[in-house]
Amino acid sequence: MHHSLLLAGHLLPVPAVGLPWYRRVLRIRDRVDDRDAVGLTFDDGPHAEGTPAVLEALAAGGATATFFLAGEQVVQRPTLAAEIVDAGHRVALHCFRHRNFMRLSPREARDDLARGAAAIEDAAGVPITEFRPPLGYLTAAALSFARAQGWEVVLWKRIGYDWRPSATPERIARRVTRRLRGGEIIVLHDADFYSHPGAWRATAGSLPLLFERLRARGMRAVST
Numbered sequence: 001m002h003h004s005l006l007l008a009g010h011l012l013p014v015p016a017v018g019l020p021w022y023r024r025v026l027r028i029r030d031r032v033d034d035r036d037a038v039g040l041t042f043d044d045g046p047h048a049e050g051t052p053a054v055l056e057a058l059a060a061g062g063a064t065a066t067f068f069l070a071g072e073q074v075v076q077r078p079t080l081a082a083e084i085v086d087a088g089h090r091v092a093l094h095c096f097r098h099r100n101f102m103r104l105s106p107r108e109a110r111d112d113l114a115r116g117a118a119a120i121e122d123a124a125g126v127p128i129t130e131f132r133p134p135l136g137y138l139t140a141a142a143l144s145f146a147r148a149q150g151w152e153v154v155l156w157k158r159i160g161y162d163w164r165p166s167a168t169p170e171r172i173a174r175r176v177t178r179r180l181r182g183g184e185i186i187v188l189h190d191a192d193f194y195s196h197p198g199a200w201r202a203t204a205g206s207l208p209l210l211f212e213r214l215r216a217r218g219m220r221a222v223s224t
Contacts, residue, residue, distance in 0.1 A: 026143065028153045032224055035182035038214065040065040040221040041156065042203075043094055043132065046073055046080035047191035050200030054190040055087050057204050061211035063221035065089050066154075068132045071096035071116030073193060078123035085124050090223040092130035093117050093151065098194045101133050106141030113145050130154045130224060154224050157184035162203045163195030169205035177213045185224060
């Protein structure tokens, strides 16, 4: 049964995030265990401008978050990875190179994850415990490698579409808080390496609005 599910994860060209039953069966998390909070996450960094801007907004809002980092960006900016941890946030693995794992061989997927984890652990000085695949796509190779390392696979329930050229702070905040339920994980992006240039500015600008709306609902933003 488990082997068949893993095989399906490699063969089905669909984002795992779109299949709630798929997440439940494979123990893929998209919530935090706190109904008075939301899990706030950022993908694709660290970015020389975007990450500091997001860190500043988090500090002002009294929020914590988890940053799913790309190893190839950590290699370029290792001190930023350490600064995220020093500021009280968590770092986790996104990838080394930002690619769709469905297009990689099993060996390529395993090598990418091992290389990404090593880069992040070396720069941040903390072990990897969580993993989120680029685009939300999983394969049997990526999932089985993550399980073997003891990593938890963390996806999301809310996405801000903050990488789009049309994104604005108000649109991002409105999208992630519409019918929001406690415990849901939100994904945003603190970098524009794989998206519209300068998209991180709208993301950083959306955070004060997000925190204001969370407070109005008696919620707060926490790391995963």
